[in-house]
Amino acid sequence: MSHSVGGARQAQKQKTRQALLDAALGLLEEQSLSSLGLREVTRVVGIAPTAFYRHFRDLGELGVALVEEALGSLHVMVRAILAEQDAAEERIDRTVAVVERHVREHPAHVRFVARERRGGVRAVRHAIAGELERFVEEVAAALKAQPLSAGWRDEDVRMLAELYVDRLVTTAGELLDAREEGGEEAAGRVVWRARRQLRLISIGRRHWGEEGVGGAVPGASGGAGGAEGVGEGDGVGEGDGDG
Amino acid sequence: MSHSVGGARQAQKQKTRQALLDAALGLLEEQSLSSLGLREVTRVVGIAPTAFYRHFRDLGELGVALVEEALGSLHVMVRAILAEQDAAEERIDRTVAVVERHVREHPAHVRFVARERRGGVRAVRHAIAGELERFVEEVAAALKAQPLSAGWRDEDVRMLAELYVDRLVTTAGELLDAREEGGEEAAGRVVWRARRQLRLISIGRRHWGEEGVGGAVPGASGGAGGAEGVGEGDGVGEGDGDG
DNA sequence: GAAGTCAGTGAACAACTGTCCTCTCAAATC
């Protein structure tokens, strides 16, 4: 602590850095990152344009920082949900409720992620994709630990996890649009629909093994290869009933 | 022909209008609409900036035209798929194959829609949402006609249709990213995954009736059918909210 | 308390933007 770097100096720097992030996030509610101007942001904060460079090389770098801010803090919440041992239906309701609450409390962050997920700035797209993959992996690990996943291939657990995560992200985006364009009523409809969709997926999961869903895994671990066959998850009913 | 309006005149106008659309679409592969410049587009086409106004009021209007171009022509294709009477699994494979082919043949259009679906231009977002809703309605109508949907509520058929459509749109976007960043191999993985996810949804659909999935429809006054299963709970985000 | 670090300033730069206005001149109408 004594010889530790910086003091009130770095605290102030952090403060204006945060101000830049906040200002950008605010401006991004009505435009996308690739059209955001550096001067535009500094003007809101109240600093000279050139001061921007003390914090970020360019707006893309700011965008990546924004991604971490928006998604990074969410992992604990996700883990908390996954740790619960409710029945499937209650778990779904709880999950959707958390999404709903998050959208209500951090609308700008949600909008930013939804918009820039496929937006025009490559670095930001990658940052979001990476963060979402972490979620997928966490969900996949949790799913795999459940008895319901007995006999499942890893690839199938993963595809299920992606289905869940993507649906939740999509729901968050829809919820945002619904709330501001159709009011609370429209938002309620989105929530209702999301719960049912998740429930349907959950039912599909429960009966997955009964149907003979075979099929080779493409490019299994390691690159090209093209071999199939896959002796992996033989526990699942891989019956012939393919038609 | 005699009194008919325009001749080679309007033909030429249509031609440069199309050139504007093509140029914009090309430029939009690496940026988003809200950062696209009017002069930028006219420069590619090779006309004066002011000539732009002869065709569109602004870039938003051009964007809406681009939406129609990208999605409008797709309805016949969708209807063709829906008309087929294959078994579920073959139908899924066929559908995904069509998506795959469409992405390969019209990558720029797909990218545009994926990007601007939640992009920064309201008019374009609405245009895309409207077009996608038409797809949802077509799919819902087709699903409803199937014997498998006997006893289903309209709201549930619709929710299922949205699930299908959204998954396909998402897949198209992922497929595009995968192809250009991970090569054909990564694209193959996306396709494989999409097929399984659709199959899982399809399984969920088949067993939907077995589980007691009740719940009142929000907004609708008279809730139909017996509601059991989970306690409905209309106001999700309201009560529970810990510290 | 002297020396150094570094967040933020402010002027200046060339390049670019959207829009207005007047003009041209080939096609369409009469």
Next chain:
DNA sequence: GATTTGAGAGGACAGTTGTTCACTGACTTC
């Protein structure tokens, strides 16, 4: 063949953009 129309050209306008450079002055370090 004279007249009207309208797509497109070209100049000019006031703003805005990102980036450079030398600078100030409060804080940190020795």
